[in-house]
Amino acid sequence: MDRLTSMGVFVKAVDLGSFASAASATGLSAQMVAKHVARLEDRLGTTLLNRTTRRQNLTDVGRAYYERCKHILAETEAADAIAQEMHRRPHGLLRISAPVSFGTRCLGPVMTAYLARHEGVETEVTLSDRYVDAMEDGFDVLIRIGAVNGTALIATPLRPYKMIACASPAYVEARGMPQAPSELAAHDCLDYAYWSPSVPCRWVFSRDGTSTEAKVSGRLRSNDWGTLLHAAREGFGIVLGPELVLADEISSGRLVRVLPHHEGPARPMNALTPANRRPTAKVRTFVDALVAAFG
Template identity: 50%
Template sequence: MDRLTSMAVFVKTADSGSFAAAALAFGISAQMAGKHVSTLEERVGARLLNRTTRRQSLTEIGQIFYERCKALLADADAAESVAQELSASPRGRLRITAPVTFGTCCLAPMITRYLKANPEVRVELALTDRFVDLIDEGYEAAIRLGSLSDSSLIARSLMPYRLVACASPDYLAERGEPQTPQALAEHECLSFVYTSLPVETAWRFSDAEGEHVAPISGRFQANDVKALLAAALNGSGVILAPEVAVKDELAAGRLVRLLNAYEAPARPMHLVFPASRATPKLRAFIDQVVAEFGPHAA
């Protein structure tokens, strides 16, 4: 058996917790996935996985071997990428990560256009709001929100990630339209819950006079913008949402933009990538992201 393939199957089994999931990813049978791992165990002379009827977990030796396998596979991918530099056309697998809302509303539709223009590329898009280490986790580029920390990554500035306050016409007909940020204290506010941060108790707006802190409260909170958007469309309250997530609803009149005299916070947004991975497929991706979402995009 090819040793790199066996290592890749082993890593996928450890990540997914089952031979069946690893087999599905590689287009092989669960028995063959198990044979790949058994072959590795025979080579190293130690058990790498604790096998149960429900889930496979790493042994102590397996954990160490898993980390080394990930590094070796990343090096193999890097070697493949270098070889691809000799090709004039983008090709191969491109692994990208992005925040959930921007990735769903904006990046995924853009990727379909990118794939149409680059038929020899396949894209794996991972959507998560957690910080992703590109090098350690094997991604070639990421969309990042907020200020960037110092790093070895190259960054391309994109349009600011703007938030807007809005509510449905039905809600406003029943509760009235807030004219100032402070008036939100009298309304049901649908707030986003971050898993690692305290629950929001205030939204911030600004105008020529400075910043305005608006105390908020409400009976519905969620860690997914789509859930909050569904609640807002059903007349459950006011939402402070990314503009990219509500632009169609605003254009159709299903939501009404509020507090037009005030600006909600806008977060910096960047595309970041390691310089060592600037392959043709990645360069083509960077060009398209900047063209569609850069600071001067239409």
């Protein structure tokens, strides 16, 4: 028998004055009510209720135990209510991990809009291109670009992370506009240097169902997207970057698209949540916000 259940039955029997009344209120038989009380008495090694065929009276120990049981049961109900409310309404700290370039350029408006809608939520956003473990590092939601492996995470697909090539108008005027991916070999290309040497930087373009891998080289490589973008604006080469980020650069005229008739590489993007945790309201609503913005 569960001790907390037995406490509840005991309190109900005291409040209602008889085992029969407690049985009717709890949906148990009078015999089962008696067993719950007897189980508590056996465990404590003392009598809680003096019972006769006509009446029952609390012993001194029973009276003290009854008061504490009422307090414990009230606290348990309050704890359950808090947990249920947090499950229904977004509340508490939400820890998010996202790639650096995506986070710095795209995530800000989503975060502020989300916080404006859910005043009970605090957020902590960590930007990193390195691998993180959601369980060990305590993240609630991870935004990741690339293939998802394993079953420890539940993936909610977002829009594919499309890449396009761009350069400054000054660079194009000085060096010319490439007409095919093969011509990039004659240009200065600003290459993204991954933190892991095992991850190659590939510029793959497709047109009419045919893919071509361009051979690129240049004077500047970096694992910081901001550095590459600044160099592209200053006319130091052609950069391959996320369409989500470069759209503003193109619309402002700071950059122009290179190889506009070719599709750049696209990688899957997902919102990931730990599979071993039941999603709370804050997690569910934030993933919904990501889908609305990037789905």
